[in-house]
Amino acid sequence: MFDFAVKIGGDKAEVTNMVPAGTEPHDWEPAVSDIRNLEEADLFVYSGRGWSIGPMMCWPAWKPGT
Secondary structure (H helix, E strand, O other): OHHHHHHHHHHHOOOOOOOOOOOOOOOOOOOHHHHHHHHHOOOOOOOOOOOOOHHHHHOOOOOOOO
16 A cells, blocks of 8 residues: 555655554554554555454544445
8 A cells, every 4th residue: 555655646745654564464553653643644545444444543534434
């Protein structure tokens, strides 16, 4: 997803990969600093809707059902 976001955003976006390299995404848990960064985000790119809503719940702009 990181590469996808970088290619789409190009030089008009600041993209941050929240899951460290080599970490299994299902094992990763956001740190307090990650949640703070999400609070400042204009967009959150996430793959896996329907598998886990945990990451979505961390993003303040997320509304259930969207």
